[in-house]
Amino acid sequence: xxxxxxxxxxxxxxxxxxxxxxxxxxxxxxxxxxxxxxxxxxxxxxxxxxxxxxxxxxxxxxxxxxxxxxxxxxxxxxxxxxxxxxxxxxxxxxxxxxxxxxxxxxxxxxxxxxxxxxxxxxxxxxxxx
Numbered sequence: 001x002x003x004x005x006x007x008x009x010x011x012x013x014x015x016x017x018x019x020x021x022x023x024x025x026x027x028x029x030x031x032x033x034x035x036x037x038x039x040x041x042x043x044x045x046x047x048x049x050x051x052x053x054x055x056x057x058x059x060x061x062x063x064x065x066x067x068x069x070x071x072x073x074x075x076x077x078x079x080x081x082x083x084x085x086x087x088x089x090x091x092x093x094x095x096x097x098x099x100x101x102x103x104x105x106x107x108x109x110x111x112x113x114x115x116x117x118x119x120x121x122x123x124x125x126x127x128x129x
Contacts, residue, residue, distance in 0.1 A: 005126035007065065018115055019059035025052035025108075044086035050079030051108075055115060062119060067128045070119040073112070080112040 029052045032038055038045065054076030061069035084105045087093050093101035122128050 007122070007125075007127040011122060011127060012063075014118060015059060015062040018111075018118075019056065019063065021111065022052060022056040022059050026056055028052070040086065040091075044083055044090075047079045047082035047086070051076050051083050051112070052079075054079060055112065058115060058119065062122065062128075065122075065128050067123055069128065070116070070123055073116045073119050077112040077116050080109055084109055 029048055032040065032048065033045065040048070054072055058069045058073040058076055061072060087105045088102065093105070119128070
């Protein structure tokens with residue numbers, strides 16, 4: 001390994017924190033599907049699964065320094081957008097939870113978008129193979 005393609009310390013920190021974030025999403029997904037009342041439509045639940053499992057896999061691929069992280073994060077972001085369209089526009093969470101009901105979905109979308117960008121950036125830096 002040459003010094004030019006050695007990831008920065010920030011790469012490891014970002015990748016590790018992203019994995020922890022996504023594992024929390026996996027826990028939320030498991031809670032949803034094993035809980036007594038899942039009122040989310042099946043299509044939104046499937047999108048949630050694609051979002052959290054895909055992004056978790058993407059983080060593992062980042063930590064393993066694999067280029068395949070980028071398309072995995074892109075698929076995950078698509079899942080996030082579908083799921084959040086339900087949360088924000090169909091279930092109208094704003095009406096029941098107020099501004100806080102919008103803040104988390106927006107943050108999830110932004111983090112998903114960041115991970116797509118960051119995997120592309122890491123690839124351009126030569127950190128992924």
